[in-house]
Amino acid sequence: MADDSSRKRKVRGRKIRSDRSRKESRHAKKKLARKSSNGTSSASARSGDGPLSAPEAVAPDPFVETDAVASLRSRITGWLEAEKPVHLIGPTGCGKTALALSAAAERGRPVVWINGDESVDTAALVGANAGGERYKETDQFVGGVSKKTEVVRERWVDNPLSVAVREGATLVYNEFSRSDPSAHNVLLSVFEEGVLERPGKRGEDRTIDVHPEFRAIFTSNDVEYAGVHRQQDALLDRFVGVHIDYYDEETEREIVKSHVDLSDEDVAAIVAKTRALRDELDLVVGTRAAITAAKGLAVFDGQRNGDGDGDPGEFDDELLTDVFMDVLAPKIAGEGPEDVSQLRTQIAESV
Ligand SMILES: Nc1ncnc2c1ncn2[C@@H]1O[C@H](COP(=O)(O)OP(=O)(O)OP(=O)(O)O)[C@@H](O)[C@H]1O
Incomplete structure (x- = not known):
């Protein structure tokens, strides 16, 4: 995508954008992510079989759409x-989640979100009995006789x-490949027969048509995907896989x-x-x-230059x-001091 030359050049060292509506929308997304971290969804777990009060489809915000992004989406x-489930596979931080949410939002249907992790099992996906509800019934149909019954309903x-x-x-x-593959057995009949079985649920509504x-979009990290939690071939066979890499420089x-x-200029340099x-x-x-x-850099460069009048696109080498170093250090957390100093040297040399 060509640079928008009408865009006013912004001075380096300014504050990170803090537009209120954007903040609110990010806040909503964070809430969504927090809910999802325990295997619940944007639609949230609920009891009974009543209609879902569908949430708005959450489009990521901000969301940039260059040709590369639009074509993938x-x-x-x-x-x-x-009618095929899509599996997005790519390296960490390349934009899988943003793309998945944007594609999901585009459908205009409610979006339900799950985050895969070790604790996700079949019940976390499908549902479970959440204890019994007790209540008492008093029967006084026959004069002078009172009958009390305690009812326990699941x-x-x-x-x-x-x-x-x-x-x-x-x-x-x-990150569905972070969950135990056995949790996903229920997905086979969903994609094959169009029926979801709810193990643990009794009676006629044990299954849902x-x-x-x-529709479903799955994401996984290409490194982890090949690792511990190799998912069943029978399931993967029913997906189409879209491999994504980092976007082009302009994007x-x-x-x-x-x-x-x-x-x-600053953004281009970074x-x-x-x-x-x-x-x-x-x-x-x-x-x-x-x-x-x-x-x-928006914060530290501003601090260093006071009024933020440093040359656009040129940061101090040591600052860079x-x-x-701070951004990448978490990736070598737990490694020895030698690795830390090696990383610093490599970054400094590159700078
Ligand atoms: N098209 C886009 N428009 C705006 N921001 C984007 C876009 N694509 C990615 N991003 C941003 O890039 C960062 C990484 O994207 P995202 O979280 O989607 O990557 P990911 O591949 O899902 O990462 P992970 O594997 O760690 O979950 C996020 O801050 C996201 O907001």
């Missing part, structure tokens, strides 16, 4: 239209998958610009540095690292090294 929405709580298949939502299952509008610049209020480190280091240096570095 239409590949995803195309496969969803063809209370079932649906979890995200049940909600999504019933309501025809778009399920976004983030899958809504014709139900990465636009993405960083959308998150941080810095001049085009993205170029990120891409160089990506090539040179043995670490995964994603777009998220570029955004974090830009946020740090410090900031990238």
Whole structure:
């Protein structure tokens, strides 16, 4: 995408954008992520089988759409239209989640979100009995005779998958390969027979017929995907897989610009540095690292230059090294001091 030359160049060292509506929307997304971290969803777990009060489809905000982004997204929405579950595979921080949420939002159906992790089991996906409800009935039909009965009724709580298949939502299952593969056995009949079985649920409504509008997007990290939790071939066979890599340089610049209020030159310098480190280091240096570095530089460079009048696109070498070191250091947390100083040397040399 060509640079927007009408964009007013912004002075380096300004504050990170803090527009109120954007903040509120980010706050809503954070809430969504917090809920999802225990296997619940944006649609939230609920009891009974009543209608879902569907949440608005949450489009990521900010969301940059260059040709590269739009083309990937239409590949995803195309496969969803063809009724195929889509599996997005790519390195950490390359934009899988943002893309999945954007594609899901585009469908205009409710979005149900799950985060995969070790604790996700079948019940976390499907639902479970959440204890009994006790109440007393008093029968006084016969004069002078009073009969009291205690009734215990099981209370079932649906979890995200049940909600999504019933309501025809778009399920976004983030980092699904982090969950135990056995938790996903229930997905086979969802995609094959169009029926969800709810183990633990008794009676006629033990199964749910899958809504014709139900669709699913799965994401996984390409490194982890090949690791411990190799998912069943029978399941993977029913997905289409879309491999994503880091975006082109222009797209990465636009993405960083959308998150941080810095001049085009500054953003270009940060993205170029990120891409160089990506090539040179043995670490995964994603777009998220570029955004974090830009946020740090917006603050620290402003502090250093006081009124923020440093030359656009030129940061102090030591500052740049410090900031990238802090951004990438978590990736070598737990390594010895030698590795830490080696990383610093590599970054400084690259700078
Ligand atoms: N098209 C986009 N527009 C705006 N921001 C984006 C876009 N794509 C990615 N980002 C931003 O880049 C960062 C990384 O993206 P995202 O979280 O989607 O990556 P991911 O591949 O899902 O990462 P992980 O594997 O760690 O979950 C996030 O801050 C996200 O907001």
